[in-house]
Each structure stands twice: as C-alpha cells, then as structure tokens.
Amino acid sequence: MKKAAELFHTKGYTATTMRELAQVVGLEASSLYSHIKSKEELLIHLCFTNAKKFSDGIEEAEKQDSSVCEKIEFLLNQQIKIALEDGTSVTVFDDEWKHLSEPYLSSFLQIRKDYQRRFLKIITHGIEKKELIDISPSIIMNTLISSIRWVHLKPELLKQTGMQDLSKDISQIILTGIKK
Amino acid sequence: MKKAAELFHTKGYTATTMRELAQVVGLEASSLYSHIKSKEELLIHLCFTNAKKFSDGIEEAEKQDSSVCEKIEFLLNQQIKIALEDGTSVTVFDDEWKHLSEPYLSSFLQIRKDYQRRFLKIITHGIEKKELIDISPSIIMNTLISSIRWVHLKPELLKQTGMQDLSKDISQIILTGIKK
DNA sequence: GTCTATAACTTGATAGAC
C-alpha cells in the first residue's frame, strides 16, 4: 500500500502499471491479485483514508472551545502534520481522486464538499465575530487550504526546519494575513 | 490545442486518449496526425507555453524599479491573471508536466528551477532590506506560489468577484502575512 | 501465495484509398 502510494505519487495513478507495482514489492503482477482485488482498490483506500483524516480534523476543531483563529491554526497544524507524515499519500488524495469510478467518485466529492462546508462555516463565524478580515470566506478558505499544498513535496525542509517550526512559520504567514 | 488542454485538465494526460480528443474536435483519431506529430507534442506545447509566461513575468518583476513588496504583488497579480485567462492550461502546467519524456522533462525542470531561484532572490533581498519578515525564503516562496494554486479551478468566483478584486483580496492576505 | 501463460481489451500511431 505504501509502495502503491509512492508510485501513484511519482508517476500518477493511470501511468502506474500493475507490473511496476509488482516489481517494487518483488512479485509478478498476477501475484498481487492474491492481496488486492483490483488496481482501483488501492486508489480507493488511499483517497478515503486521507479523506477521513481530514474529516476527523475538522470535527475536532469544531468541538474545541477556542477562538476561530485558534481553530484555524489547529487545522493548519494538523494538515501539515498529515502531509509530512505521509506525503505520497497526500498527493494521491489531492491529485489522483479524479480517477475514482462511480460510486466512489461521488462519495469522495461529497465528503470533500462537506469538509469545505464546515471549514467555510468556521471562517464565516470568524468574520462575524470580527476576528477575521472581511474578505469572501471562499477566497480565504481556498487560499488557506492551498497555501500548505506544497509541504508534502519538500520532505527535506522538514529535516532542516523541524515540523514544529515549519508549522509555526506557515501559520504565522497565513494567520497574520487574515486576522483583523 | 484548447480542447486538448481541457481534456488533460479534467482527465489527466495519461487517461486522455487520442480517440477522445478526436471526438471532441469532430474527427477520427487518425486524422489528428495530420495536424500534430504525437500526443506528447500537445503536452510539450502546453507545458512550455506556460513556463514561458511565468519566466517572462519574473523577468519583468526583476526589471521594475520598485519595492520588493510591489514586485511580489505584481507577480501574484500576473499569475492570477494567467490562471483566470486559461485555467485548463495551468492545470496541465502544474500537474501533468511529469509525463514529459526526456529531454523535455529535464528542460522543463531546469526552467522551473531557474524561475524559483529568481523568485527566491527577490524574497531574500526583501528580508535583507527588512521589508519582509525573517522566515526561511523557501517557506515564503512555496507558500506564496501555492496560495494561488486554486484560482484556475474556480472560474465562477471570477464572475462573482471580478479579477481585480479577487487579485487584490488574495494579495492582501498573503502580503500582510509576510510584510514586516 | 506465487508462478507462467494467456485472455480480452485499449493504447498511440501508421498505411493507403479517396
């Protein structure tokens, strides 16, 4: 599974063949089918495992008895942590979900939509409480989510900077920019 | 070419077949080869056309006799403009370049590396002049570049907000976060 | 569980008539 994520990450899902995947785990392609049902099963697992991590994160943020800024900082931290712990998996989640077939595709999009809806709600609440600047919540959310979508591609920065500091620096940039 | 970008954008380069591409332009697959030499030729064109736009942008920023913050704001604006004018093309540039074969792959990566080197130089200069906060230039640059990597996926926001305002809002968030 | 062999199909690209 981890090897699959690495290949999907570097080559993309469609461009990765079962033969290649078999080779990196030291088997013939046909032998893989004793362990998995299909190639797509791997993609499904990777996409939904990450979707769950993100959903769990936002649920935890919602429960917290804290300011909106603290909630957002928590979410940023948590997502940076996920990206650094399993970067290849995050790539698949970010970029390769589109190759899911139905009904998995619709299900995945539904989960993602729900996540964004809840994130938007937190931001909107922050604007109402005048914790955040009065900019379109949608613009703020997309900028927030995107701004950390490079961390998983730079594992070498983690070693230089350390996760705690990296997370703190990014949070500082983004939070300063949206605080009122 | 525009139709190719759209398909590569929605399905990905590998998952897009010549037969599909032919269908959307109302031809048979074989007829495409009277117009192009190969499937990869399309990918090459899309990747390098966008690479040139970005390189031209940074060259212009370097020439400007302005503060570092103004240069960065110019770059953000310019990249948002590119993303809104031709979103599907930007997706290919961002995500599908990895399917380039040699020597195009190396050439593309070289151009991108050069772009980032020059962007880093501007940021480093800004930190030295105490225009920007003292955070790792690499973290600042990656956060900057990533933070707008969603604009091309939301053309509907353009109609609501207008490019000028959208660009101004995003710049405000990011620039406030890195200004000293 | 792993292998070899292969089925069933899709891929990018070409040949040659019109």
Add this chain to the structure above:
DNA sequence: GTCTATCAAGTTATAGAC
C-alpha cells in the same frame, strides 16, 4: 485532410499448475 483498417505494444485481470 479525412477516412477505414490495422498494427504492435501494452493494459488489467484471470486460469490453473505447483
């Protein structure tokens, strides 16, 4: 330039021996 027909290679997945 566009078509039909086709090729050679590569794809996921299965069958059946060990």
